[in-house]
Amino acid sequence: MNLRTLAVLLIAIAPVHDAWAEREDKAVASVQLTDPAGRKVQPLKNHGQKATLLFFLTPDCPLCNSYAPEIARIVGEYEKQGVQSYAIYADEPAKEITRHLREYKLPLTALLDPRLQLATLTGATITPEACLLSPDGQLLYRGRIDDRAVKLGTVRTEPRQRDLRLALDAVLANKKVAEKFTKAIGCYLPTSPKSK
Amino acid sequence: MTSSTRILLLSLILSASAQAEVNFSEHIAPIVFNNCATCHREGQIAPFALTDYASVKKHAKQMVEVTGDRTMPPWHADPGFIEYANDRSLSKDQIALFSDWLAAGTPEGDPAKLPALPVIPEGWQLGKPSQIVTMPEPFTVPAEGNDIYRKFVMPLNLDHDTWVSGVEFHPGDPKVVHHILYYLDSTGKGRQADAADPSPGFGGNGPSNGEMRYIGGWDVGSQPNLLPHGLRWFVPKGSDLVVQIHYHPNGKETTDQSSVGFYYSEEPTARPWSIIPVPPHFGMLQGIEIDAGEKEHIEKATFTIPTDCEAFAVNAHAHYLGKRMEMTATLPDGTTHWMLKTSNWDFQWQEDYTFKQPIKLPAGTRLDVTLSYDNSAENPRNPTHPPKRVIWGTSTTDEMGVITIQVMFNTKEQKDTTHQALRDFLANQMIDRLLEGKESIMDLVGGRRGKSAAKALEAARLPLLALDLDHDGKLTPEERIPAIAFIMAGPFMKNLGAIGFD
Numbered sequence: 001m002n003l004r005t006l007a008v009l010l011i012a013i014a015p016v017h018d019a020w021a022e023r024e025d026k027a028v029a030s031v032q033l034t035d036p037a038g039r040k041v042q043p044l045k046n047h048g049q050k051a052t053l054l055f056f057l058t059p060d061c062p063l064c065n066s067y068a069p070e071i072a073r074i075v076g077e078y079e080k081q082g083v084q085s086y087a088i089y090a091d092e093p094a095k096e097i098t099r100h101l102r103e104y105k106l107p108l109t110a111l112l113d114p115r116l117q118l119a120t121l122t123g124a125t126i127t128p129e130a131c132l133l134s135p136d137g138q139l140l141y142r143g144r145i146d147d148r149a150v151k152l153g154t155v156r157t158e159p160r161q162r163d164l165r166l167a168l169d170a171v172l173a174n175k176k177v178a179e180k181f182t183k184a185i186g187c188y189l190p191t192s193p194k195s196k
Numbered sequence: 197m198t199s200s201t202r203i204l205l206l207s208l209i210l211s212a213s214a215q216a217e218v219n220f221s222e223h224i225a226p227i228v229f230n231n232c233a234t235c236h237r238e239g240q241i242a243p244f245a246l247t248d249y250a251s252v253k254k255h256a257k258q259m260v261e262v263t264g265d266r267t268m269p270p271w272h273a274d275p276g277f278i279e280y281a282n283d284r285s286l287s288k289d290q291i292a293l294f295s296d297w298l299a300a301g302t303p304e305g306d307p308a309k310l311p312a313l314p315v316i317p318e319g320w321q322l323g324k325p326s327q328i329v330t331m332p333e334p335f336t337v338p339a340e341g342n343d344i345y346r347k348f349v350m351p352l353n354l355d356h357d358t359w360v361s362g363v364e365f366h367p368g369d370p371k372v373v374h375h376i377l378y379y380l381d382s383t384g385k386g387r388q389a390d391a392a393d394p395s396p397g398f399g400g401n402g403p404s405n406g407e408m409r410y411i412g413g414w415d416v417g418s419q420p421n422l423l424p425h426g427l428r429w430f431v432p433k434g435s436d437l438v439v440q441i442h443y444h445p446n447g448k449e450t451t452d453q454s455s456v457g458f459y460y461s462e463e464p465t466a467r468p469w470s471i472i473p474v475p476p477h478f479g480m481l482q483g484i485e486i487d488a489g490e491k492e493h494i495e496k497a498t499f500t501i502p503t504d505c506e507a508f509a510v511n512a513h514a515h516y517l518g519k520r521m522e523m524t525a526t527l528p529d530g531t532t533h534w535m536l537k538t539s540n541w542d543f544q545w546q547e548d549y550t551f552k553q554p555i556k557l558p559a560g561t562r563l564d565v566t567l568s569y570d571n572s573a574e575n576p577r578n579p580t581h582p583p584k585r586v587i588w589g590t591s592t593t594d595e596m597g598v599i600t601i602q603v604m605f606n607t608k609e610q611k612d613t614t615h616q617a618l619r620d621f622l623a624n625q626m627i628d629r630l631l632e633g634k635e636s637i638m639d640l641v642g643g644r645r646g647k648s649a650a651k652a653l654e655a656a657r658l659p660l661l662a663l664d665l666d667h668d669g670k671l672t673p674e675e676r677i678p679a680i681a682f683i684m685a686g687p688f689m690k691n692l693g694a695i696g697f698d
Contacts, residue, residue: 060244065447069340091254104448105339150576152258153267153544157342157516157579188257 028137033111036094050082058127059100061187068104129184141167143182219305325457333396334451344443348397359428362459364420368452375415379408426466470696478596481625503610505603506554520568528560567597587636
């Protein structure tokens with residue numbers, strides 16, 4: 001058995017590691033990624049936003065794509081209320097990301113996160129998965145957009161609980177998010193940065 | 197290090213060294229290329245390609261999950277009961293290889309050992325069609341919303357009767373076309389409904405399925421095939437092709453303009469053939485009425501085949517609440533065969549299951565069908581929340597249910613006798629439902645549900661109640677003879693349309 005196999009096994013059996021608990025606010029605020037045009041963005045820095053909303057996406061994930069209209073609605077409705085949204089891509093070239101945003105009419109800034117900095121910080125593992133953060137970088141919600149997807153291959157015709165909207169409404173009303181973590185259903189984010 | 201930790205690590209190392217053998221080139225690629233890549237390739241229906249090491253590795257964890265619970269490859273017959281020729285499911289050992297591969301760190305192995313990706317030729321798989329018809333206008337599929345069922349009329353303009361040995365479907369946008377059904381319409385009602393509907397095609401109105409000739413279908417993942425055993429569909433001159441397309445919105449608005457290739461044959465069908473649906477007409481007269489919240493609603497139907505025949509394929513149909521769909525055939529000698537057994541019906545996938553060898557069913561063979569429905573809130577596929585009472589109907593929020601075998605006969609008389617037995621079956625069901633006063637058949641007697649339908653139902657019951665001489669609310673076999681004649685002569689049976697094929 002090589003070391004890599006051992007590492008994979010140990011990661012698989014390790015208790016869920018909440019990187020968030022150990023991070024420093026300063027480090028969170030200084031996370032710097034690039035958009036598809038190559039511009040540098042610090043998504044978690046306090047720019048005066050009421051909250052920061054991250055959508056982890058993959059262009060070829062059917063569930064991500066079927067959620068595109070709802071993501072677009074959420075971004076539009078909550079932007080007016082001061083929520084800053086980003087689409088986070090782990091593994092795709094800039095051109096592919098730009099095409100994806102255009103094709104699925106996703107009205108938000110995309111950020112390339114090949115080192116999985118935001119996934120590691122928030123604990124996101126799935127696409128589509130939403131993370132809501134306070135202006136000072138506290139994680140307020142992580143999980144599904146709603147409960148429409150039950151498991152891969154099984155979706156409800158209509159969602160019964162719109163978890164992300166509930167979380168956003170609670171945060172904007174200065175209330176505690178009732179369910180901070182929900183289980184997102186979809187494709188898996190890579191567990192280790194792309195080796196180049 | 198404690199001894200228990202040491203044992204844990206040791207066992208991990210041992211199991212890991214066994215798993216390290218599993219690699220992409222030798223173990224995973226042969227399965228994926230054969231069982232997944234037909235759809236999971238560039239330009240095909242599946243959302244992503246699985247055609248090389250990088251793409252399969254990227255989806256490895258997901259593949260462990262969906263192969264493990266048999267969501268993929270889509271195949272809904274329970275494993276281990278019946279052998280089908282078109283079975284695309286994976287064996288337990290094959291499924292285990294995916295998790296072993298993931299645990300081993302998804303190694304590539306020796307690329308020299310990689311099998312060739314099966315080549316699927318461009319264009320028509322069955323060769324150049326005799327006739328290609330295309331939807332006259334593109335149909336717009338919205339970005340999201342419920343599934344769409346739409347019928348499109350494509351005139352064939354045939355000036356003589358002919359036979360068809362195969363039909364091949366070319367989706368305009370394969371990302372949104374999920375499955376289709378072909379019908380031949382000689383009534384002209386399809387054209388009228390299309391003309392009356394401002395957008396391309398038409399929805400719920402137009403000729404009923406019973407008024408048209410069903411000539412098969414296509415679903416995601418199935419390869420076009422010529423009809424087996426030299427069988428042909430009859431195509432009367434002047435008939436229009438009506439294609440019912442089931443669309444899945446996939447997140448972005450798109451348009452579809454699909455084509456159908458027809459393969460005509462001057463040779464007539466080698467044998468008479470038809471379908472035996474149990475219960476007939478999608479369970480229209482079964483009296484399906486499912487209470488809100490009912491976790492396991494059971495419907496049973498039994499049909500005895502009056503003549504010898506050979507079954508070569510089977511399929512099932514229900515809507516979102518359908519769960520268990522089972523059919524057995526009990527031969528006159530008492531032996532029982534499974535024809536179809538599925539414990540997890542999924543409306544999204546409507547496969548034809550083709551038997552490895554045609555199954556001989558002697559006259560007197562009994563077909564027993566059990567259908568179960570889950571109308572509880574726990575059923576994630578339940579389209580209504582909170583659940584509501586559901587009765588038989590054609591909308592996807594109504595229910596229906598049938599298991600259909602495709603059968604060959606030796607003579608036309610055998611086929612006609614079987615069709616007549618199916619009509620008798622329906623007439624008997626109609627009598628039973630009228631005597632029960634079932635709400636679910638009000639559509640048939642009253643045109644719509646409600647007070648006037650209730651009156652019409654009462655009026656339709658009266659002649660039957662008059663035949664019930666001993667007033668026990670049931671008809672004896674003797675009392676049934678005039679009752680069947682009465683039902684057969686009435687408008688109900690005529691409105692139901694044809695049973696089986698020409």
